[in-house]
Amino acid sequence: xxxxxxxxxxxxxxxxxxxxxxxxxxxxxxxxxxxxxxxxxxxxxxxxxxxxxxxxxxxxxxxxxxxxxxxxxxxxxxxxxxxxxxxxxxxxxxxxxxxxxxxxxxxxxxxxxxxxxxxxxxxxxxxxxxxxxxxxxxxxxxxxxxxxxxxxxxxxxxxxxxxxxxxxxxxxxxxxxxxxxxxxxxxxx
Amino acid sequence: xxxxxxxxxxxxxxxxxxxxxxxxxxxxxxxxxxxxxxxxxxxxxxxxxxxxxxxxxxxxxxxxxxxxxxxxxxxxxxxxx
Numbered sequence: 001x002x003x004x005x006x007x008x009x010x011x012x013x014x015x016x017x018x019x020x021x022x023x024x025x026x027x028x029x030x031x032x033x034x035x036x037x038x039x040x041x042x043x044x045x046x047x048x049x050x051x052x053x054x055x056x057x058x059x060x061x062x063x064x065x066x067x068x069x070x071x072x073x074x075x076x077x078x079x080x081x082x083x084x085x086x087x088x089x090x091x092x093x094x095x096x097x098x099x100x101x102x103x104x105x106x107x108x109x110x111x112x113x114x115x116x117x118x119x120x121x122x123x124x125x126x127x128x129x130x131x132x133x134x135x136x137x138x139x140x141x142x143x144x145x146x147x148x149x150x151x152x153x154x155x156x157x158x159x160x161x162x163x164x165x166x167x168x169x170x171x172x173x174x175x176x177x178x179x180x181x182x183x184x185x186x187x188x189x
Numbered sequence: 190x191x192x193x194x195x196x197x198x199x200x201x202x203x204x205x206x207x208x209x210x211x212x213x214x215x216x217x218x219x220x221x222x223x224x225x226x227x228x229x230x231x232x233x234x235x236x237x238x239x240x241x242x243x244x245x246x247x248x249x250x251x252x253x254x255x256x257x258x259x260x261x262x263x264x265x266x267x268x269x270x
Contacts, residue, residue, distance in 0.1 A: 015214070015218050018218070019210065019213060019214045019218070022206075022209070022210055022213065023190055023191065023206075023210070025191045026190050026191050035191070036192065036194070037191060037192045037193055037194035038191040038192075039193050039194055039195075039198075039202070039238055040202075040205070040206075040209075040231075040234070041238075041251070043209075043225075043231070044225070045217075045222065045225070046266055049266060049267065051265070051266055052213075052217065053262075053266065055255075057194070057242075057247070057251070059194040079247060079250065081250075081251060081254040081255075081258070083258050083261055083262075085265040085266065086217075088217065088218055088220065094265050096258065096261045096265070098254055098257065098258070100247070100250040100251065100253075100254055101250070103250075
């Protein structure tokens with residue numbers, strides 16, 4: 001098993017980050033082209049806690065290294081199942097993801113948490129456990145894990161850059177909408 | 190907004206996603222979001238998506254994954270004491 005961890009700070013409020021998070025993989029983010037679709041499977045507000053629970057299916061298309069591609073049966077499309085929990089009271093977003101495809105070869109489970117540091121800054125903490133399951137030589141397992149961690153690291157870095165772009169666009173669009181709204185109100189007044 | 194894995198669901202998904210995002214930012218985060226105003230739109234989207242998942246055999250993979258995610262609920266859907 002290999003563990004990948006990273007954390008960073010976004011200079012945006014938790015409200016902005018948690019809202020933009022729903023459209024992290026939109027056309028504003030040109031750094032994560034491997035994510036080709038995000039579908040919502042279920043969503044509800046827990047009546048006891050007020051926590052918003054969402055299940056999503058994330059579809060990726062990314063070619064694997066040649067030697068690994070043959071293990072994966074020649075397909076480059078994969079699916080990730082994500083369950084997320086938003087607690088608006090304690091201001092915490094938790095997202096737990098696991099791979100659906102190639103789960104007989106490698107198990108990737110990831111947890112991401114967004115929490116406020118201050119009124120204008122939000123912390124992102126990511127942890128992933130990567131375990132190769134293919135039977136046989138330890139050498140092969142290690143190679144599968146190494147390749148997965150390497151790809152994970154690349155995607156995480158690009159994901160951050162892409163999310164920064166989404167955050168900036170969201171703030172711009174929001175302030176433009178606010179201005180339009182104000183202009184409308186002034187016209188009516 | 191992001192696409193659906195099934196192109197035929199894109200239109201209904203777009204409508205639902207826009208509704209949800211508005212509800213989330215304007216109501217839910219402000220403590221006014223107990224009822225789901227986007228439920229009717231979600232129903233349309235879900236109808237389209239369910240068929241697409243079945244056709245692609247993803248529905249069975251999801252069932253297995255859900256089994257494994259029960260413990261996440263226990264950890265993250267804790268009741269207030």
